[in-house]
Amino acid sequence: MELPVIQRIGQALRTQRVAREYGMEPLAKLLAEYLPQDLIADVRRAYEFGAQEHAGQSRTSGEPYIFHPLAVARILAEMRMDATTLIAAILHDVIEDTGVSKDEVATRFGKDVAALVDGVSKIDKIEGMTRAERQAESFRKLLLAMTQDLRVILIKLADRLHNLRTLNAMTPEKRRRIASETLDIYAPIAQRLGIHTIRVELEDLAFAHLYPKRYATLAQNVARQMGDAKKLVKDVETRLSKHLRDEGIGATVVGRDKNIYSVYQKMRAKKLRLLKVMDLLGFRLIVSKVDDCYRALGVVHHVYKPVPGYFDDYIANSKGNGYQSLHTTCVAPGGHKIEVQIRTREMHHVAEAGIAAHWQYKLGDSKAQVAPQLRAREWLKNLFDVFGSEASTDFMEGVKVDLFPDEVYVFTPKGDIRQLPKGATPIDFAYSVHSELGDRCVAARIDGSLEPLNTPMRSGQTIEVITARHARPNAAWLHFVKTAKARSHIRTFLKNQREDEAVRLGRRLLEIALRDLKVPISVLREERAEALLKSLGLQDVEELYATIGTGERLAPLVARRLLPESAAGEAPNRSGEASVLAIEGTEGLVLDYGRCCRPIPGDEIRGNVSIGRGIVVHRTDCHHAKARPEDWVPLVWSETVQGDFLCQLLLRAENKRGLLAEVTAEIASAEASIENVQMPDRAGGEAVEMRFLLAVKNRTHLARVMRRLRLIDGVERVART
Known part of the structure; x- marks a missing residue:
């Protein structure tokens, strides 16, 4: 039998298996558990349209392409998502991979479905745009679509999850790239949005493809350790259930499975051996009411001795993604440490499904389910407020910085709570209150004691920011701030400061060059200046000054282009001596001093025009000041020079x-x-x-x-x- 025949038989067997698991009929059977028949008919209609448009297309594994959208829809159906989301999931690739337009989708299935499909679709290839830039721009488009409808990200996460489940068909290089991107972006987004079920599987699958040997070793050892601890887990479940019953608290007590990637992260972060990590067994207590959470905590601490310093109340202080629970660590018989999470059933639904909880059948529109959505929208709004005007790649990096899984809770002097990433400093705190407070920050009191501005804050501390009227952000702050908001404000300030300084310096340099050529500064308001700006691709004279101040253009050459054609070849001035620029010491970021010779006021100096740095000042006896005289600018120290x-x-x-x-x-x-x-x-x-x-x-x-x-x-x- 020929090899192609064998391949076709294998492909047919795979297709039959996938059809049984992810075909339309199994999906319809699942949907019948929570959707009415008329909505199931709409989903079936979307399947028929998608199958028609994707006809002839195959995945890398050889299966018909339509099974991928069906699998994505099934993942969302298991989360009990609404019919609109399921229809968009089935059609999520038709705009990107077929000839169907957004308008056609809107006509057939409604504007909401069209908006969701368009939000998930990547941008078209644009000439001159690198793959990284295109990926970053598609990501910005996705988050922008999320601001209109959060269901966009649920479809994208389900799409990524199914791609990871079937990633073995890809080349090793592509597997690693997709896995790395998942751990950098999509799993943290799932964490931020509180979608625990998807986040855990994304992390474990991506980890398995990125580091297959590490994953296999850890998975094998975790399974063996959990098997050895089965009796202990059963004993803890039975004992806690009995004591809770005796106190009249109805509760479900279950041991939690270990997330392989979280075990790996804990081992790396704390430099622990596997046995030390596995010594921490996890349990979850699900109760009916919030009061029962605190009563159950008392029972747990009565049965097992709590470990001091290992208690967190995420009910009173919920996490940024809406997660609520009581966390405590206790010592079980044999010296084993057990981690216990206590929450209500409603909190459990939100913890597992996050923003998806709002759309889930039977959960209604209670405030607890709407809260994760409100938090998600607030997060997105802050992202676009801070990074909306950044380049696509900078935007993507900003989002990565902002995706922190751990938080600290600190207080303002008035007692208001501020939630910040773990490792955040008083500068992050100041910018979280108000950007002006951050800009003028000079010191901080933590619990009444003066501390350096780079001090990491801890939960429960009270932070008081000390400001000064003329204080300004420092570039060194970028080395230790943690929040995207603080980093963005500092960068924006420094960028604007540099631009202002470049404009002032550029104006002075051009005035000197024009004076050498006996040309009045008023020439910049004439038609010749407009023609020059147009030829250089600049908007106005201010932008021209800035390019001169940063060294991108030389002032004498620009000045010559402003001369009348008849005078362009004449000497600079009658004496043959060029005017010099006086250094005042206040030029800041656009004027640098050579480290090779360290010039100070009183030294004879000259300047080298350096692209991006502006002017670099050297002593005239410096060996760097002797080459390429055409690049040098004559300088003197101003009589009013300032600074150290x-x-x-x-x-x-x-x-x-x-x-x-x-x-x-x-x-x-x-x-x-x-x-x-x-x-x-x-x-x-x-x-x-x-x-x-x-x-x-x-x-x-x-x-x-x-x-x-x-x-x-x-x-x-x-x-x-």
């Missing part, structure tokens, strides 16, 4: 006790600041060398520092490097 400037000193002295203390005291007495000090190996004999990075005002101030250091007993040499 860094310079480096080398000090050689006899090695004696207390030398460093004596040197630093003299530097402080001279009103200079030490930014860094290095002490290399001894220079030979009993001598020692020290290298100081100092902040001084100018050469006169530096000379005063050096004179004081030379007067110290045992100092052999003090020199600037």
Whole structure:
């Protein structure tokens, strides 16, 4: 028998099996459990249309393509989703993979279905757009569609889940890429939206495809450990059930299965061996009322001794995704630790289904089920408020940063609760209250004590932000802030600050270049300037200034293009000397000082135009200042120069006790600041060398520092490097 014949037989057998499991009839049978017949007929009509449009298309596994949308619809039907969602799930690929338009879907099945299908569809390939950019733009489109209808993400998650279940047909490289993307984006989104059932399976399947050997080893050991603990689990279930019954509390007590990926994450985060992680057995208590949750907690603590510091009340302080439960850890017989979660039946439905709970049959429209949706919409609104104007790839990175599974709960001085990601700092807290409070933050009191701004906060602490009128965000904050809102505000401020500084510097450079050419600055308001802006693709003169200030364009070349054609070849000015730019020390981010020579006021200087950095200032005797003279700009120090400037000193002295203390005291007495000090190996004999990075005002101030250091007993040499 030929190989293609064998392949066709295998494909036919697979197709029959999938049809039995995911065909329309099994789906209709499932839907009959909770949907009326007229709605089931609408779902069947969508299937017939989808099968017709996908006719002739196959998946990589060889099965007819229509079985994939049916499988997605079945996942959603198991979650008891409404008919509109199921119809959209069956049709979710028709716009993207067939010739069907959104309008045709709307005409046949309604605007809601069309909007859901369009929201899930990826954007078309655009020339010049990389795969990463296209993926990021499709993701932004998906989240934007979610702001209109949250069911979009439920379809996308079900689609991703079925793709992971059938990922073995893909190449290893594609499996790894999809698995990594799932763990980075889709599983955290499911966590954020409270959809526990999908999140757990997404994580375990993605982990299995990304690290197959690690997954196999862990799964085998977890199964063996849980098997060994079966008697203990049964004993705990029986004992807790009896004591709860004796107290008149109706409760369901069940041992929880271990999520392989969560075991792996816990082992990595806490650097634990598997046996240490598996020592923590999980149990869930489901009761009728909120009061019963707290009564049941008392019973659990009476039966088993609680572990101090391992109690969380997520009923009073629910998580960002609407999750509510009491969590406690106790010690069972034999020294085994058990984790117990206590919640009502309604809380359990929300914890398992998250935003999907609102659409589930029989659960109605109670506030508890609507709350996860409101939280999800608020999260989406914040995302677009913070990252809406960012480039697609930056938007996607911002969302990744924002998807934190752990939270801390801290208090404002007035007693209001603020929920923030684990590891968040007082700066994150300040920006969560108000962006202006974050911009002006200079210090913080945590529980009444002054603490550094990079201090991670802990739940229960009271945070008071101290502000100053003229304070501004610091670029160093980006290294330790945790929230997307804080990071975005800081970046926006620094970007705007850099743009403002670039505009001011660019204006000064162009004015100097025009003065050299004897051209009045008013030329920028004439038609020649408009023609120049158009040829350069710039909107206005401010944008032209900015490109000059950041070094993208040279001011003399721009100035020459503003000359009348008859004067374009003339000399810059009659004396042949170009005007110089005066450095004031307030140019900020668009003017940098070379680390090779550390220029300070009083040094002779010149500037190198560097694209993206603006002007880099060097001393004229620096070896970097001797090449490519066409790239250099003549500079002088302004008479009103301000600020502190860094310079480096080398000090050689006899090695004696207390030398460093004596040197630093003299530097402080001279009103200079030490930014860094290095002490290399001894220079030979009993001598020692020290290298100081100092902040001084100018050469006169530096000379005063050096004179004081030379007067110290045992100092052999003090020199600037």
